Amino acid sequence: MHSDRLLLGPGPSNPYPEAMEALSRPVLGHLDPEFLTLVADTAQRLRTVFGTRNRLTLPVSGTGSAGMEACLASLLEPDDLAIVGVNGYFGERLCEVARRLGAQVRAVHAPWGRPLDPEQLLDAQRQAPQARLVAVVHAETSTGVRNQIAPLRELQNTDTLLLVDTVTSLGGIPVEVDAWGVDACYSATQKCLGAPSGIAPVTLSERAVQRIRDRERPVCSFYLDLSLLDAYYQGDPARYHHTASSTLISSVHAGLGRLLAEGLPAVWERHARVGERLQAALPELGFELFAEQGHRLPQLTAARLPDGVVDAAGRKALREDFGIEVGGGLGPLAGTGWRIGLMGHNAQTRPLTTLLAAITS
Numbered sequence: 283m284h285s286d287r288l289l290l291g292p293g294p295s296n297p298y299p300e301a302m303e304a305l306s307r308p309v310l311g312h313l314d315p316e317f318l319t320l321v322a323d324t325a326q327r328l329r330t331v332f333g334t335r336n337r338l339t340l341p342v343s344g345t346g347s348a349g350m351e352a353c354l355a356s357l358l359e360p361d362d363l364a365i366v367g368v369n370g371y372f373g374e375r376l377c378e379v380a381r382r383l384g385a386q387v388r389a390v391h392a393p394w395g396r397p398l399d400p401e402q403l404l405d406a407q408r409q410a411p412q413a414r415l416v417a418v419v420h421a422e423t424s425t426g427v428r429n430q431i432a433p434l435r436e437l438q439n440t441d442t443l444l445l446v447d448t449v450t451s452l453g454g455i456p457v458e459v460d461a462w463g464v465d466a467c468y469s470a471t472q473k474c475l476g477a478p479s480g481i482a483p484v485t486l487s488e489r490a491v492q493r494i495r496d497r498e499r500p501v502c503s504f505y506l507d508l509s510l511l512d513a514y515y516q517g518d519p520a521r522y523h524h525t526a527s528s529t530l531i532s533s534v535h536a537g538l539g540r541l542l543a544e545g546l547p548a549v550w551e552r553h554a555r556v557g558e559r560l561q562a563a564l565p566e567l568g569f570e571l572f573a574e575q576g577h578r579l580p581q582l583t584a585a586r587l588p589d590g591v592v593d594a595a596g597r598k599a600l601r602e603d604f605g606i607e608v609g610g611g612l613g614p615l616a617g618t619g620w621r622i623g624l625m626g627h628n629a630q631t632r633p634l635t636t637l638l639a640a641i642t643s
């Protein structure tokens with residue numbers, strides 16, 4: 283038996299008890315009608331959380347990275363132009379994945395710790411209207427910055443699709459896929475959704491589905507081809523594509539059930555409240571918040587360490603003496619800062635006060 287950790291890093295977070303309990307249910311075959319009903323019901327819950335009526339809404343097998351690769355691989359062909367907002371590690375990852383698919387990438391930068399300027403992204407698209415998509419990370423987990431998505435709705439008036447990474451935002455802060463004109467959106471289950479890792483929720487608008495139909499070449503990945511996954515889960519009859527895990531999908535279904543029973547506004551409010559309290563407390567303990575004020579995520583806080591605290595030794599002490607995990611820094615915060623998550627089931631007073639007590643003792 284391994285240790286029971288309080289997971290307060292950038293993910294995974296501790297799942298809801300309902301999501302853990304569901305892991306012990308009997309396994310179903312990947313084409314069992316009961317399994318397909320479970321998938322359909324999970325997709326319906328995901329539509330509510332994403333704020334969408336998109337027909338193509340699926341739990342993709344794999345972690346958030348699989349969602350990223352499924353969207354980019356399905357929507358881009360070699361030599362297509364992709365405009366990518368970059369103000370942290372995950373924006374850079376989007377560029378890297380798009381390049382590996384053979385796409386041309388035009389990055390629109392903002393410094394780490396500051397939000398992207400939506401006007402600059404729209405300008406880049408005006409200068410290159412042939413761009414196939416604009417990709418943006420909603421919640422930059424490397425810095426704790428929230429990027430604005432709603433102003434990018436204007437892309438609906440162009441032939442350029444809007445792709446948004448909501449891995450750390452979904453279930454933590456409002457996400458409105460339809461109202462914001464998002465064409466492709468992926469997330470992960472182990473951050474604010476309160477389930478274990480292993481599933482990437484994905485949703486595509488009708489014009490994104492049409493983009494896949496209009497491709498000249500097949501999607502370069504068989505496993506992550508969203509049109510094949512659509513035919514598997516929603517085809518009539520369902521067609522074997524891979525052996526999806528009923529265990530993980532049951533768990534996600536149960537976690538989403540808990541979240542929706544509480545209600546999205548209440549869940550957002552819970553994240554906002556504990557995040558604000560953490561961000562008020564850290565500067566008093568000598569930490570310096572990294573993300574620019576007014577653009578901070580409540581669910582993920584990046585902060586420079588106080589003088590005298592050594593990164594690796596401090597995290598080792600939290601882990602070994604208190605059973606608490608926090609994340610190390612990335613980029614400019616590597617070795618000098620921490621990333622603290624209060625996500626999903628952990629967006630509550632007790633994990634917050636437990637962490638603050640451990641830091642001060």
Ligand SMILES: *Cc1c(COP(=O)(O)O)cnc(C)c1O
Nearest residue numbers: 345346347372421423449450470
């Ligand atoms: C965690 C994360 C990912 C990658 O998800 P994995 O589940 O680790 O594969 C992608 N984007 C963002 C913003 C993330 O925080």
